[in-house]
Amino acid sequence: MSLICQVAAALPTSLTELxxxxxxxxxxxxxxxxxxxxxxxxxxxxxxxxxTTLVLAGVLTPAHAxxxxxxxxxxxxxxxxxxxxxxxxxxALDRLARALLGMQGGERGAIVRxxxxxxxxxxxxxxxxxxxxxxxxxxxxxxQHGVAxxxxxxPVSYAAILGGVCTxxxxxxxxxxxxxMRDVGMAGLGMFEITGIxxxxxxxxxxxxxxxxxxxxxxxxxPLPSQTTEVRADAELESSEDGQAATSGRSQAFVLAxxxxxxxxxxxxxxSLLTSVFTTGLVLLFTGAVSVRAARQSLHLEVIxxxxxxxxxxxxxxxxxxxxxxxxxxxxxxxxxxxxxxxxAVFLATAIFTExxxxxxxxxxxxPIAHAAALxxxxxPRPLVIIVAVAASCCFATPIGYQTNMMVAQLGGYRFGEFxxxxxxxxxxxxxxxxxxxxxxx
Numbered sequence: 395m396s397l398i399c400q401v402a403a404a405l406p407t408s409l410t411e412l413x414x415x416x417x418x419x420x421x422x423x424x425x426x427x428x429x430x431x432x433x434x435x436x437x438x439x440x441x442x443x444x445x446t447t448l449v450l451a452g453v454l455t456p457a458h459a460x461x462x463x464x465x466x467x468x469x470x471x472x473x474x475x476x477x478x479x480x481x482x483x484x485x486a487l488d489r490l491a492r493a494l495l496g497m498q499g500g501e502r503g504a505i506v507r508x509x510x511x512x513x514x515x516x517x518x519x520x521x522x523x524x525x526x527x528x529x530x531x532x533x534x535x536x537x538q539h540g541v542a543x544x545x546x547x548x549p550v551s552y553a554a555i556l557g558g559v560c561t562x563x564x565x566x567x568x569x570x571x572x573x574x575m576r577d578v579g580m581a582g583l584g585m586f587e588i589t590g591i592x593x594x595x596x597x598x599x600x601x602x603x604x605x606x607x608x609x610x611x612x613x614x615x616x617p618l619p620s621q622t623t624e625v626r627a628d629a630e631l632e633s634s635e636d637g638q639a640a641t642s643g644r645s646q647a648f649v650l651a652x653x654x655x656x657x658x659x660x661x662x663x664x665x666s667l668l669t670s671v672f673t674t675g676l677v678l679l680f681t682g683a684v685s686v687r688a689a690r691q692s693l694h695l696e697v698i699x700x701x702x703x704x705x706x707x708x709x710x711x712x713x714x715x716x717x718x719x720x721x722x723x724x725x726x727x728x729x730x731x732x733x734x735x736x737x738x739a740v741f742l743a744t745a746i747f748t749e750x751x752x753x754x755x756x757x758x759x760x761x762p763i764a765h766a767a768a769l770x771x772x773x774x775p776r777p778l779v780i781i782v783a784v785a786a787s788c789c790f791a792t793p794i795g796y797q798t799n800m801m802v803a804q805l806g807g808y809r810f811g812e813f814x815x816x817x818x819x820x821x822x823x824x825x826x827x828x829x830x831x832x833x834x835x836x
Contacts (some may be wrong), residue, residue: 415453416714422447423707423750430792430810437794437803437810438696441703448710458709462702466668471522471797472698473671478526479692480675480684481653482534486646501541506604508532508546509553513596516557517564519657523671525554525798527653529805542613547806548816549603551798552790556599559592559787561585567753571783574761580776583783590835591784591828598827599820610816649683697800701752704794708755711747725767733773738829740764740778744785745821749795756795757786777836781828788824791817 422444429440448454462468508528516524532550536543558565562572562585572583656674660667678684684692710716728739740760747756760782768775789795793803793813802808 416716419710419714419716433809438699445703445706454710459706462705468702470668470671473675474523474526475692476675476689479688480678481527482530484646484649486649505549505608509549509600512550512553513557516554517560521554521558521565522797525801533805542615544612544806545608547802551802554798555787556596559784560589565787567757567786568783570754570757591831594831595824595827607816694804697804704752734833737832740781741785741825741829744782745788748786748789749792753786777832781832784828790820
């Protein structure tokens, strides 16, 4: 514990202590954010340009800048695209989609049923594969029934995030924080210890999206016509036909059983989720459940590149001390104002970072700061580090901070500003709800 205090105390506490690397990183970050909001270029291009600039300036080494491409999470997402394509082409989720979306109640009913089901599944399964499998099916259902896909896909991602913060195994972020708790001598996070904060957030978030949030999303039944869109649509149709031909005569039960084994295997066997996903993908290829061509076309490079480059940008924010300064500016003034203010400040700081440097990176950055702040004011650090776990997953305002947001951003053709429009109110709601729930529970 004393080591954490020493590390936190050694962090820069004023902007005057920052070097040119931090200021350049801040400038690059601002330009990237402005470019994303104004739709200058795609997020993959903007982040690639920003990270490359930091490499040329000596802020990042190439190994650190592009390490995201070797990150286990990024590779897992790439493999999940192939698995999700096999599930989509098999039609195995069509029955589930009809059961969830085909009932009475119109668009609002479809949203609430889909969000409740997605959140429920995400409490026991990692939310990334849940969205990878459900997203394409929801999009296809929306197009077939005259509902704008944009009204459904962001709610799917948000529901997966909200479900993931309700249990220990719902998202990798919770597992990261639980491991850090053990490293500093604290008891590990219990399976449902986080539920007291996560469940109220999930209830409020789903309610907001059902009655208010959906109206903040574009009601576009079809994407704007363009040559790029037409080419992409033709490619999707052609590869879908290939996939249907490849899977004709094969049991949908086989595909679902294989996916179920993929999810369960890391819990009962000494293998990682990445190994399980790649093994499943290969089995699906070799058995013809998905064609090689369809598998290649399922790899959305813009999503993979964006997530990988976000790791590089997060590394620059952390290494230059810029992120630590911002965290101290937010947390330190709140400490004398009591527990509720401290809870809110930690939640706010973590939520800001997760929008910019991904959820796991935000959790790793904020854990020692929250722990040290608790010790400094003489309160139990456990509630604060649990708040870090919840807030690190509350990424709603940008597509680059959370993997599921990037997935639906590509599927739905969302612009950066669309995430801001619905995500900022969601973030504010989660800040209030999460802070109050933590204050009441602890």
